[in-house]
Structure formats: C-alpha cells, structure tokens
Amino acid sequence: MGLDQKLREKQYDKIWQEYCGFLDLSMPQYMDIQNRLMLEQIELYSNCELGRRIMKGQKPTTVNEYRKVVPLTKYEDYADILLPKVESALPGKPMVWIETTWEGGKNPVKVAPYTEGMINCLKTYCVTIIILASSNKKGEIVLSGGENFLYGMAPLPYLTGLVPHLISSSMSVNFLPTIEEAESMSFKQRNKVGFELGIQKGIDLFFGLSSIIVKMGDSFAAGSSSGKDFSVLKNSPKMNYRLLKAWIKRKEDNNPILPKDIWKLKGLVCSGTDSATLKKKMEYYWGVKPLEIFGGTEPTCIATETWNKNGLVLFPDICFYEFIPKSEMEKNLEDPLYVPKTYLLNELLTGIEYELVISNFKGGAFARYRTGDMFKCLSLNDEEDNIQLPQFVYVDRDPRFIDIAGFTRISEVTICQAIELSKLDVTEWFAVKEFDGLKRSLLHLYVEVGSEGIRGPMTKDIIKEHLSIYFRYVDTDFSNLKSLLGIDPLKVTIIPTGTISQFYTAFGRRLRKMNPSHFDLIEVLKIAQGGNEVF
Incomplete structure (x- = not known):
C-alpha cells in the first residue's frame, strides 16, 4: 500500500x-x-x-x-x-552520480556515486522530513497528498536536484513549477514562475537553501509594494480572498505584504551553513518555524530536526x-x-x-x-x-574553509590563486569568516602590501575590486552571491607590513591563514593596531 x-x-x-x-x-x-x-x-x-x-x-x-x-x-x-x-x-553500482564544487580553479568539481540502496534510504527520509516539517507534536500527520510544493532547489547533478524526484515517487505533490520545467530554468526564472503559480494555486510546502528562502522573502516583500505581479484573473477564489485581506492589512499598517500573508505553509524545510543565523528571519517571512536538515554530496542527507525544530538527529x-x-x-x-x-x-x-x-x-x-x-x-x-x-x-x-551562504567554499588555494592572478603586490594575508548586520556571512581578508603597493595608490577598495574579479574567475559560485543573493561577500583590511611576522616572533608559531583562532586574531590585530596603520 x-x-x-x-x-x-x-x-x-x-x-x-x-x-x-x-x-x-x-x-x-x-x-x-x-x-x-x-x-x-x-x-x-x-x-x-x-x-x-x-x-x-x-x-x-x-x-x-x-x-x-x-x-x-x-x-x-x-x-x-x-x-x-x-x-x-x-563497492556498489551507482544509479546516479551527484556533483558539487570542490576548490575553484584547481579542482572545480567533485562527484560521488549513489547506489540503489542509498537512494532508497534517502527516498524514505525525504518523506520523513516532510512529515516532521509539517508536525508540531509527536505522531501528528497533517499531510493529505496533492500538496503544492514550491521548487527552490538546485537541479541535478546537485544533491538537492535528486530530492523532488524522490518525493514525487513516494507521494503525490505538485511542484511549482514542475520538475521538468524547473530543471530547464535559471534560478531567477524558477523563482518568478514559482511565485506566480503559488499565487494562483497556493503553496503548502517549501524546501530550499536558507539564504535563498530569506532572499525570496526579501524579494517578495519588495515586489509586493507595487503589486504589479499580482494578477487576479488566473487565481483561485481562495487565493484572491487572501490577497484582498493582505492588501487591506498593508494599507492599514503601511507595511509590505509578506509571504506569510498570502500562504499558510504546512511545512518549511531549510538547509545550509547559515541556517541557525537565519531561522528567525525565515519564520518572520514565511510564518512557520523552519525544519533544518543537513546533507552533503559525500554523506547524502543524514540529519533532521524533530517536530520541535530544536536540534538535529542523525539517521541511523x-x-x-x-x-x-x-x-x-x-x-x-x-x-x-x-x-x-x-x-x-x-x-x-x-x-x-x-x-x-x-x-x-x-x-x-x-x-x-x-x-x-x-x-x-x-x-x-x-x-x-x-x-x-x-x-x-x-x-x-572546519576552519580550513570559509563557506558563504551555502553557495561557495573559499579555501587557501582559492585565495592564493586569486591573489596570484590579480598581480597585486600582496605579500602576506589571512582570512576570517564574519557576519554583517543582516547576519549574512562574508569573507574578511586582511592583507599586507609590499613596497610597490605602499608607494602606489594601493587602497583597500582597489584590492577589493581586483580580487573580486579574480575570485569570480577562479570560483564561478562566487559571482552567484552577488547576482542571486545581492551579497557583496568580500571585505578587505590592509594591515602594516610585518604584522604577521611579528606574530611569529612573539608566539613562536605561524598564524593560520584560514580562520585563525579567536585569541590569535585578537593578538595579531593588537600587533597591527600598534602600528597605527590599519585601514
């Protein structure tokens, strides 16, 4: 059955x-x-x-x-x-090969084989995730079959592209847009069509990267102020009633219409390295507490939160x-x-x-x-x-990598390549993952410049402009952060020449280039600020 x-x-x-x-x-x-x-x-x-x-x-x-x-x-x-x-x-015959980025220009992609047994197990847990996302207590089932599912995932050969195929083979859902249509569309097209269909038919379920879910909420709120995308002719009566209520509320409160004003989701599923920092914002936009899951190309999807949405449990x-x-x-x-x-x-x-x-x-x-x-x-x-x-x-x-919004992983190799290609006179550097005021992750690069840079017009803005170009060249996902999420992920600070070598002299060990420890960062910045030239 x-x-x-x-x-x-x-x-x-x-x-x-x-x-x-x-x-x-x-x-x-x-x-x-x-x-x-x-x-x-x-x-x-x-x-x-x-x-x-x-x-x-x-x-x-x-x-x-x-x-x-x-x-x-x-x-x-x-x-x-x-x-x-x-x-x-x-050890087993693959049914499909899943792909992800590796290390930019040096190693663009890595692939992983998925056997029939792995896929069958993943198929079961895709349903588990939907059940838990839509429940608020143990044993609660609110699914009925035929739910409208907003498609917010990267297509195959990425792992998330396998998910809609597994879900649709387990239960009846209506993806908005359909899997076949979504896989032939760009990210922006998929979002636009998905929202249009969602306004016509309603949305019950949504799964996507946390950064994407928030960005879609941002975009919806910004677009709702004009109302140009809200055509009532193709909508169901129920959706037009919700739109009318939302418009009246917006006029009274002078606030933008949010996704939660239009749709009453049964479940919202999120993943990505920044999920913990974005959960409250997702709930604000979409009106339900998101269920976080964890997966990766090599392990597959291996963990989910429970009905309380307060911690990941690993599948056995x-x-x-x-x-x-x-x-x-x-x-x-x-x-x-x-x-x-x-x-x-x-x-x-x-x-x-x-x-x-x-x-x-x-x-x-x-x-x-x-x-x-x-x-x-x-x-x-x-x-x-x-x-x-x-x-x-x-x-x-782990500290060897800086993951930005679940889109790209910056490594020491990536940064070295970008600096080398830029021909900038950067003699030493270290990088730290930080968050801006909107809790969006970014790459903060601290650099020392050589004698040519000191004599010339080497400002942090010039360094940032040049390195941004070459980061986009070395790592194509880097460019998506700006075009898809509106994030400018690079921040540059110039520190006095000799700062990093002084750290080695003072402590007898080298400063880690990627994500130095909290206390090492404090110490190296003390040395830098002693030179009174940090900018």
Whole structure:
C-alpha cells in the first residue's frame, strides 16, 4: 500500500512508525544498527579495488578493527577513481552520480556515486522530513497528498536536484513549477514562475537553501509594494480572498505584504551553513518555524530536526558516524602529521564541537571520510519528547574553509590563486569568516602590501575590486552571491607590513591563514593596531 492511500485512509500511526520510528530507538539499539550495517559495508569494501586500497589489503572482522586499519580519508584519496567514474572499482553500482564544487580553479568539481540502496534510504527520509516539517507534536500527520510544493532547489547533478524526484515517487505533490520545467530554468526564472503559480494555486510546502528562502522573502516583500505581479484573473477564489485581506492589512499598517500573508505553509524545510543565523528571519517571512536538515554530496542527507525544530538527529542507517573533537582537530591543523582521535555517537559530551567523519553504508564509496563539517552536541537526549538520541546544531565548515551562504567554499588555494592572478603586490594575508548586520556571512581578508603597493595608490577598495574579479574567475559560485543573493561577500583590511611576522616572533608559531583562532586574531590585530596603520 502506497503512502497516498495510507493518507487517504488516515493510517497515521502506521505512517509515523514507518517514517519516524527511528526517533524511538534507544542508544544501544541505534548502535546495533550502526555496527551491523558497517560490517555489511566492510564486506562490500573487501570485494572491490577501492575498498582493498582503503583497507590496505586487509579485511577487518569488527568495527573497532576497521577503525584501526582504515586511516581518516579526504577526497584526494578517491579522486583518481571517482572523477573518471571508474564504476568497476567501487563497492556498489551507482544509479546516479551527484556533483558539487570542490576548490575553484584547481579542482572545480567533485562527484560521488549513489547506489540503489542509498537512494532508497534517502527516498524514505525525504518523506520523513516532510512529515516532521509539517508536525508540531509527536505522531501528528497533517499531510493529505496533492500538496503544492514550491521548487527552490538546485537541479541535478546537485544533491538537492535528486530530492523532488524522490518525493514525487513516494507521494503525490505538485511542484511549482514542475520538475521538468524547473530543471530547464535559471534560478531567477524558477523563482518568478514559482511565485506566480503559488499565487494562483497556493503553496503548502517549501524546501530550499536558507539564504535563498530569506532572499525570496526579501524579494517578495519588495515586489509586493507595487503589486504589479499580482494578477487576479488566473487565481483561485481562495487565493484572491487572501490577497484582498493582505492588501487591506498593508494599507492599514503601511507595511509590505509578506509571504506569510498570502500562504499558510504546512511545512518549511531549510538547509545550509547559515541556517541557525537565519531561522528567525525565515519564520518572520514565511510564518512557520523552519525544519533544518543537513546533507552533503559525500554523506547524502543524514540529519533532521524533530517536530520541535530544536536540534538535529542523525539517521541511523545511511552512514557510520565518528566524531573528531575540536581540540583534536586543532592539533591536526597545527601539525598535519598528527592523527586526531575519533569517538562514536555513544561516547560524546554535550557542549563540545566535533568534526563529522562518515563511512557510507549500502555500497557507497567513502570510508572514514572527513566531511569538514562541524557540529555542536546540544544534548545527549531529549527527556521532554522522550528521544534517547543526541541532538546537534550545525556550526560551520572546519576552519580550513570559509563557506558563504551555502553557495561557495573559499579555501587557501582559492585565495592564493586569486591573489596570484590579480598581480597585486600582496605579500602576506589571512582570512576570517564574519557576519554583517543582516547576519549574512562574508569573507574578511586582511592583507599586507609590499613596497610597490605602499608607494602606489594601493587602497583597500582597489584590492577589493581586483580580487573580486579574480575570485569570480577562479570560483564561478562566487559571482552567484552577488547576482542571486545581492551579497557583496568580500571585505578587505590592509594591515602594516610585518604584522604577521611579528606574530611569529612573539608566539613562536605561524598564524593560520584560514580562520585563525579567536585569541590569535585578537593578538595579531593588537600587533597591527600598534602600528597605527590599519585601514
């Protein structure tokens, strides 16, 4: 029996158990699932070229042995097999290859294979997410089938492009615009058509990047003041009634019409590195508390908040999870030869930040893979809702990367390339991720200039203008931040020549180029300000 029929027959208990039952697992039950599926994956690894290489020709018989034999890995360890898509070397046959950006000009893209088992698991959890997004208490099902779903996702080959296909194969929804139309449209076209259709037919569900959801709210509020996009001829009577009420309210309050004045969403799903900072703004625009999820190309979608929308819970049967405490990660950043310790889900402490390490289940490619994503453990359980599993909040990418609005990841390599191509006389630099007054992330680049720059008209505005051009050249996603989100993501500060070398002399260690620690940043700026030339 399909989900649509279960919804028609109001078999809500069965639906909840099928899609959300994992939230009733005890920690021992959860770890049993993790260990059983990891042993199955080891068997698949042992029978393929990639697995034999990763496991150094050995075949571990326990999960602990696997963790001792297999080193922590990064994408470079897989690139020679995955980038040319050598399927014969993999532990499972891919049904689809998912793509994402890597490191700009040096390594433009990376790809990941998704097997049938991975896709089936992801398909189930797509429905789980919609159920939880539209519920406010345990066991609540408000879906009826046939909901109107605003399409706010990047199309295939990105991971989000797989989601509408999986949802539509599980339940009846009406994507606005349709999947086929959306995939042939630009981002701006998709938004425009989606809003037009939403005004005609109504919107029940919406999933998108947090930065996009907020931008769409901004754009809607700005456009509503003119009313030029509100044509009543094609609208349903119900939508015209809502429009009339919203217009009357706007005239009385002298405020713009917001999306929540037009649509009464059942559920709003968000993802992205800046979700935590934008949640209140999303709720303000759209009228419902958003449900945050977490996913990535290598791990797939692996976590969701529950009906309370107050912390991420990891799905038990998509990946095997290990966690590197932040203190261990920082030792590795200082000394690349240091091997950081990892801990399992039942070994964590609250209040600690961890880098996530994953091993794919169901024939996926990645083993003990460092995702570079940082999570903070909020609690080991939720007594109020009787959830016995840890809950997390996504913090950010690890300090080696600066993620801007979920669109682009700036690395040391990216910045070095941009500076080299610009031919600017920049002799030293370091970069910090910051947030502006609207809680939008940006890249703050501190630079020292050489003698030619000092003698010439080398101002921060000139440096910013030149580097912005080359960032857009090296990383095409960088240009999308301005054109799609209206964000100017680069800020430049010139510091006195010799500041960074003085830091090394004073502390006996080099300043990290990407996201120096909070206290190192304070110390280096003290040195810079001592020169009275920071601008």
